[in-house]
Amino acid sequence: MDDMRSPGDFKFSRRDLLIVGAASLTAPAVAVTTEPFVAKAEVVLKPAVPGAPVMSKVSFNVNGKTRVLEVDTRTTLLDALRENLHFTGTKKGCDHGQCGACTVIVGGRRINACLTLAVMHEGESVTTIEGLGTPDNMHPMQAAFVKHDGYQCGYCTPGQICSAVAVLEEIKAGIPSHVSADLTAAPQFSAAELRERMSGNICRCAAYSNIVDAVTEVAGSKA
Amino acid sequence: MKSFTYERANSPAEAAAAAARTPRAKFIAGGTNLLDLMKLEIETPSHLIDVNRLALDKIEPTSEGGLRLGALVRNTELATDERVRRDYGLLSRALLAGASGQLRNKATTAGNLLQRTRCPYFYDTNQPCNKRQPGSGCSAIGGFSRQHAVIGASEACIATHPSDMAVAMCALDAVVETVRPDGATRNIPIAEFHRLPGDTPEIETTLASGELITAVTLPKPVGGKQIYRKVRDRASYAFALVSVAAIVQRDGSGRVALGGVAHKPWRVEAAEADLPRGAKAVTAKLLADARPTRENAFKLTLAERTLAAVLTEARG
Amino acid sequence: MKFDTPATTNPIDQLRVIGQPVNRIDGPRKTTGTATYAYEWHDAAPNPAYGYIVGSAIAKGRINAIDLAAAKAAPGVLAIVTAENAGKLEKGSLNTAKLLGGPDIQHYHQAVAVVVAETFEQARAAAQLVRVDYASAQGAFDLAKLTDSAKPEKITGGPADTKVGDFAAAFAAAPVQLDATYTTPDEAHAMMEPHASMAAWDGDKLTLWTSNQMIAWNVADIAKTLAIPKEKVRLISPYIGGGFGGKLFPRADALLAALGARAAGRPVKVALQRPLMFNNTTHRPATIQRIRIGASKDGKITAIGHESWSGDLPGGQPDGAVSQTRLLYAGADRMTTTRLAVLDLPEANAMRAPGEATGMMALEIAIDEMAEKLGIDPVELRILNDTQVDPEKPERSFSQRRLIECLRTGAERFGWSKRSAAPGRVRDGRWLVGTGVAAAFRNNMLTKSAARVRLDSSGIVTVETDMTDIGTGSYTIIAQTAAEMMGVPIDKVVVRLGDSNFPVSAGSGGQWGGNNSTAGVYAACIKLREAVAQKLGFNSAEAAFADGQVKSGNRSVPLAEAAGDGELAAEDVIEYGDLAKKYQQSTFGAHFVEVGVDTATAEIRVRRMLAVCAAGRILNPKTARSQVIGAMTMGVGAALMEELVIDKRHGFFVNHDLAGYEVPVHADIPHQDVIFLDETDPMSSPMKAKGIAELGICGVAAAVANAIYNASGVRVRDYPITLDKLLDRLPEVG
């Protein structure tokens, strides 16, 4: 992870985080009829009013900072980031796992933030595009996207970049792909590998050819 | 999405018991299928039991020389495991052919088996669908059915099961291990795990209510050439039109299962005897009772041609 | 500034900044997630409520009754707006169907209500509780059944029908003939950012943060719909997550955010949920196209006829699929016709290169088929039938037309001469390999465009225009234009776009944005240069602007000094005379594609792609290249997978999400090469540039189709070309 400019979230120890989670272990025992019902994340019981939102406390680390939130159990990690925490970088393109615009890195693995609940991430570490770099201090992958024009409208871009950063780690970690010729050998970086692995990130502007150039440059400079 | 209460289970038995205790409860693992459907209110659980922190995320050898794959092993981990890659390449290949890197990082062994159909009418709550709303009718019959089943379907439903992983597991004779709310465990051979739609397409597996999948076991490796061939219009991030999972031994014998053609992975052991005679003979038996629609009849040709290519590759 | 005589040498020709492959100036924001899209204006209107749209469950009919009781009682609900309680709404002049349906329903998923609640989760859940009782009516959903009743209807830039000479006689007499019918399906824009808006009212004034390509059009139409004065509507849209024509007009998110905010007394934001978008918004209409070509044995086209049918809602418009056939190839006797059927499917409208995109899909297969009939190489056949004048009005010549050079350059670069003309001959492992070519053609459109340019005392040049950047690179080419004109480095230029408080620009559509908006900035800069020269005591005709200095003779003064005692500002608009009438202005190109067709499964994968474009001055080769590769990819989608599948019983697009409506992913697209011919077009504007963003899609799909034929020997005339259409006609596996 040395290549990451602000990898605080990756370094954050899990034990530190759990303390925050443990602090919220006591739940209010009585549900108030009209107020949203708040409980600890471990067991959230039924509110008195049918259909009323069930609220839950959850805390996780985003880009190196612990965040404690009180969310509707229905809130996805994506909406928690966008609507509760006001991160603008993680995008909603489909809300159904079909586009990759919401890609974030959780515990070192890229996932679709739209298909996971915020309450399921108690104590975990999330890296969003904002955690990789800033306009004045860009991550090498962000800089390579700018240099190679690996985007147009920019809407899929944070997801593409988070994915690309994680893809290089996945290849390094020996995770094979659909196009790896030999399953038992360690996968090697190639354009074909990259295209297959990046296919969960749709770009309708179709900067694909340029994205491959950008990621290839970063992969090369890492080796 | 309807409101629901949420709990994080601490042990498999406790999870199953919680499910039995709470009406309209559901387990949530990766969430990649369940949340998709909950957003559209196709699934409306009132209570979610988060099983992610159960210690079911290991891949361990069995005493029979096979592997036990924990229910919560992520699809990425499963596809990457050295033993799986070496001895059950078919499974690794099938997993890697499915979904996207992001989804595979979340999707679990159990969740993948239990994912529901991608029939577009099932997904559109304005349309009649027997699987979603028993008795309302099947919109796919007489509608857009290019992706649908060509065999084993019924008047009530012609949906396919979308999993790639399950097709490989079917060819590998996997066994699904479960625990019931009363603590009893059982082993379900994969061939008996998924059901054909019949008159009750809403019932998709032989799991009882509250029954929790704890693992899938693979018998001891059978060797052979293992090939998973998934055919689709788009090169990646697309469900199979047809897929072929084949294990071919040096003497030409072997096993074949098809994906994308039925409500479950499709395997007919009697057809496998014909493997040495080639794809035509095998598919003739495998798909003998096929009743395709006008829009998906091409799947019969496609299955045969794909199998032929797979057998050529296996011999080469 | 009136542009009515051909451009001569001007400051743009210096090419110090213009024409350079400058990185996008909005890049650092877009790549770090700090660019603010419509749903993300957290500081502008804190604590907004959330709107969630309910779409019609039927395609045609009426709402008998809506029961809102359960939804209203749901937790967090603040307001529900339906046609019944919205007050009187006009239909926007740019919309064919109403944005809020009821009691009449015009198409599936037409919005019938918006539920506003404290949170997104609450709004979504409550929307499910809205009970609508419909009376469904019979509708027309099958274009193929309506070709006889379809009516002539004029297309953008021309009449429904054109006719030169006697097509029928010439065709009948031609020794070599082709008569073939092609179909293209309904297609979706599927831009990655869903339509989204946030609305806030301040008294009777509405502010909409939205995602829209055409600011002024939308101010006017939103005002019209709400029956309020235009001056009361402010639109802000600096970042747009793709549009492709799908965000030209107001959509339900904007109107319902405005109505929801009024009803809730709070800012409200609404994004169209992805599964609603495909039926709720507009799409590229399906076409049926009959093409007849007659030629002499040596390949000269003598007769060319193109008839096109498409459908739309009552009052809608046809696809202009015949437009390029009026201009692309020579041939003395010719005809085109356009027929429009009335369908009750969702609204058909513009999508990237409307007209030429679909027309070229058909015409360029037809040319390939003719080439085969004639035994002439398809590159050569196109060259043989090139015309330097408008074939329907030979007195008009093209302002620039270098189609032949595009074809020759591409053939050379692609290695076309190595191709086997006979299909089905090349094998690479499991792949049958083939190559295909198609011409690219798209008209260049001129529309007026204004900008304001300001100079401050630190030498910063600020450009303001309501132009939008939908991924096209407007920010960057506008900055380059101002930098070139004012003689400053690009980092001294600030560009502010997408705000209705700024001068009205051409907007983004029809590939007219780049040339016209920069020409507007050019005009404003000319004025600012005059003001600067006057202020500093220079003769403006002689003053040179370079290196942050204004120079004349041996006197040189820092530019910033002109604003020493106060900012200088200038505003102007570029307007056009009749050069576009006197000269036909079009952009040209050639596409070369190599595909593999799997011998067993008939899966089709693109292996190589090259486009050569002649489109006037390329203002920024980096961003222009991106436009072209994006368009090429969309063309691959059109060729191989994109189709909104109609349920003809119930009248809706069935595959209405991004898993069902497949667009190309990374793995579908190989490395793409783009070559720009070095060209300037003095008839187009002082920039001497033309459009590029849509040229790139025109012809690609046909080049793919022709490559598939060359690989497999199977000719498919119905798009998309999916494997099931080839399978039965491939050789046995073995």
Ligand SMILES: Cc1cc2nc3c(=O)[nH]c(=O)nc-3n(C[C@H](O)[C@H](O)[C@H](O)COP(=O)(O)OP(=O)(O)OC[C@H]3O[C@@H](n4cnc5c(N)ncnc54)[C@H](O)[C@@H]3O)c2cc1C
């Ligand atoms: C866009 C997209 C494309 C996809 N493409 C493919 C593809 O090409 N091929 C493919 O195979 N799949 C594909 N998938 C599906 C994906 O593989 C499944 O969503 C995933 O495997 C489900 O696993 P999960 O752990 O997320 O399940 P969840 O969503 O958590 O659960 C699914 C179901 O399983 C139940 N469940 C979970 N764990 C247990 C347990 N231990 N015991 C009992 N019940 C349990 C849940 O209650 C729920 O009903 C795709 C998905 C998406 C969104």
Ligand code: SF4
């Ligand atoms: S095929 Fe099955 S899932 Fe699809 S509409 Fe028919 S009943 Fe529903």
Ligand code: FES
């Ligand atoms: S928004 Fe999550 S995949 Fe599209």
Ligand code: FES
């Ligand atoms: S940059 Fe627009 S979708 Fe990728």
